[in-house]
Amino acid sequence: MYSYPGSLKKLIARLERLPGIGEKTATRLAFHILEERQERVKELADSLLEARREIQYCSKCHNITDEDPCRICSSPDRHREMLCVVESPRDVAAMEKTDEYRGLYHVLHGLISPLDDIGPEELYLDNFVERIRNEEKLEEVIIATDPSTEGDATAMYIGRQLEDEDVNVTRLAQGLPAGGDLEYADEVTLSRALSGRSKLDNK
Missing domain, CATH: 1.10.8.420 (RecR Domain 1)
Structure with missing residues (x-):
C-alpha cells in the first residue's frame, strides 16, 4: 500500500x-x-x-504586540475615557476595522466556561480592577464579549467585579446575533453594535 x-x-x-x-x-x-x-x-x-x-503580550492590555506597551496603549491619540473588553486579539483587529472606536482595550484571551474548566483565574482578569482604578480618565468599560452563553457569563462576572467602581459598564448589543462571534462580524454590524451599546444588567 x-x-x-x-x-x-x-x-x-x-x-x-x-x-x-x-x-x-x-x-x-x-x-x-x-x-x-x-x-x-x-x-x-x-x-x-x-x-x-x-510577538508578545502587552503588559497593560494583553493584546499581541512587538513592543511593550503596545502602540494602542502608548498612543496619545486614543480616547482614554473608554476601555473595551474583548476575548481575543482577533477581536481587537475587528473593532479597529470599524474606525468607530478610538479607546483602549483589555484582552481576556478566553471566556469563562465552567464546562471546559475555564474560570476567571484562567483569564487576564487578575489585574483588571486595579487597572480600572489606575486609568485616571476612564469613564466607561465596554464589554464586547460574544453574545453566547460563555460571553454572557464573562460579562456578568466583569460587571459584578466593577459594581463598586466609579465607571459606567456597558455591553455591545444591537446588531450582533445571539451566538455569533465578534471576530466574524462585518464592520457595519460592529459599528451599529458599538453605537447601540446598553448599560450592563448584571443582576
Whole structure:
C-alpha cells in the first residue's frame, strides 16, 4: 500500500494541528509548499519563527504586540475615557476595522466556561480592577464579549467585579446575533453594535 515519504507525512501531520485544517487541506498545503522554490519556503519558515519569537503580550492590555506597551496603549491619540473588553486579539483587529472606536482595550484571551474548566483565574482578569482604578480618565468599560452563553457569563462576572467602581459598564448589543462571534462580524454590524451599546444588567 502506497504511503507518503516520512518527512511529508510529518509535515501534513503538523499542518493538521492548525485550527480549521483537516487532512485534505493539510495535504494540499504540504504539496504546495513542496512545489515552491526553496528560498520561498525558507522565507515562510523564517516568518513563522520570527513571529513566534517577536510577538508578545502587552503588559497593560494583553493584546499581541512587538513592543511593550503596545502602540494602542502608548498612543496619545486614543480616547482614554473608554476601555473595551474583548476575548481575543482577533477581536481587537475587528473593532479597529470599524474606525468607530478610538479607546483602549483589555484582552481576556478566553471566556469563562465552567464546562471546559475555564474560570476567571484562567483569564487576564487578575489585574483588571486595579487597572480600572489606575486609568485616571476612564469613564466607561465596554464589554464586547460574544453574545453566547460563555460571553454572557464573562460579562456578568466583569460587571459584578466593577459594581463598586466609579465607571459606567456597558455591553455591545444591537446588531450582533445571539451566538455569533465578534471576530466574524462585518464592520457595519460592529459599528451599529458599538453605537447601540446598553448599560450592563448584571443582576
